[in-house]
Amino acid sequence: MLFSELNRGKCKTYLIACEETHEAALVDPLKERIDRYLALLAYHGLKLTAVIDTHTHADHRTAIFDLRDLVGATAIMHRRAPAPHIDRHVEDGDTIPVGKLSIQVLATPGHSPDGISLYVGDRVLTGDALLIRGTGRSDFAGGDPGAQYDAITIKLFRQPDETRMFPAHDYRGNTSSTIGEEKRLNPRIAGRSRQEYVELMNKLGLPLPDKIQEVLQPNQSALDDDAMRFPSLAEMNKVRQRTAHEVQAALQSSPRPVIVDVREAEEFNGELGHIPGSLLVPLKELPARASELESHKERSIIVVCRAGVRSTTGAAILTGLGFDNVANLKGGMLDWSDQRLPVERWSHDDG
Numbered sequence: 001m002l003f004s005e006l007n008r009g010k011c012k013t014y015l016i017a018c019e020e021t022h023e024a025a026l027v028d029p030l031k032e033r034i035d036r037y038l039a040l041l042a043y044h045g046l047k048l049t050a051v052i053d054t055h056t057h058a059d060h061r062t063a064i065f066d067l068r069d070l071v072g073a074t075a076i077m078h079r080r081a082p083a084p085h086i087d088r089h090v091e092d093g094d095t096i097p098v099g100k101l102s103i104q105v106l107a108t109p110g111h112s113p114d115g116i117s118l119y120v121g122d123r124v125l126t127g128d129a130l131l132i133r134g135t136g137r138s139d140f141a142g143g144d145p146g147a148q149y150d151a152i153t154i155k156l157f158r159q160p161d162e163t164r165m166f167p168a169h170d171y172r173g174n175t176s177s178t179i180g181e182e183k184r185l186n187p188r189i190a191g192r193s194r195q196e197y198v199e200l201m202n203k204l205g206l207p208l209p210d211k212i213q214e215v216l217q218p219n220q221s222a223l224d225d226d227a228m229r230f231p232s233l234a235e236m237n238k239v240r241q242r243t244a245h246e247v248q249a250a251l252q253s254s255p256r257p258v259i260v261d262v263r264e265a266e267e268f269n270g271e272l273g274h275i276p277g278s279l280l281v282p283l284k285e286l287p288a289r290a291s292e293l294e295s296h297k298e299r300s301i302i303v304v305c306r307a308g309v310r311s312t313t314g315a316a317i318l319t320g321l322g323f324d325n326v327a328n329l330k331g332g333m334l335d336w337s338d339q340r341l342p343v344e345r346w347s348h349d350d351g
């Protein structure tokens, strides 16, 4: 196996390649370094087959969408990842082949709901779940310090002590550690109970990363900021959130709310299907097509997407355009489908 960290900075990108077949994967690639990655792959004669993000990043723009489009690599993220254009959604226990190598997926949520760790050979890439002598913050939307404690102690700390660990970030110049060292020496988690860990994480009071919205929104939507003006964090925080069951109950009432689905057409007709009667208006087209919703202005509007993240952006955009009665389906079609609520799927074979 070829293995190296490519950035030598705070954000880590790992190259994993099979020496026999010359197939390669990049984990957590940065958008501003695409040219460097492609040059390096060409220099080593490697074919990039997989691009994997360990979670939706809040501090740098991801390169997985560009690399997918440029070289046809498969974009891979956890099932809970909110973005469109993910070719393969993985869950705990899945494997990702890279030539003759097999990367095992461990679901390690907590820093974000879509966090995964990747176990390959004698090492584990821990994303922002477990850092060297630290842990990823759990105070962003969807963060959960209790889930993070469970992921670290149940999934990661049960790997053999000698397992080498490589995090997605490091702010102190460390480059690697082992599971055994972190179990003994990690000051956030070593010797702490779940409750003590949750209390510690809840009072960290860290400032938000610079430009968090300018980074998160494109990573969550696979849209560039030149393609649309994204709402501010304050506008996003004002959006009313409604659970799948609340939306289902509203659909039985009169007047029925209008369901606006802001995913891409292939998602609308894909695996998760869509809520019967919903209107498809992809997020990118929403500002220009909002006039189509004018006739429904007196009814309530519920905006829907995959994970409830892009639709929060959509709901904030509509509110900004003067629609008063707008809410978001919390957890999106993922929660809707987990609750086994009715969906409709169109297939081209239906005529």
Ligand SMILES: [Fe+2]
Pocket (backbone or CB within 6 Å): 055, 056, 057, 058, 059, 111, 128, 136
């Ligand atoms: Fe992160």
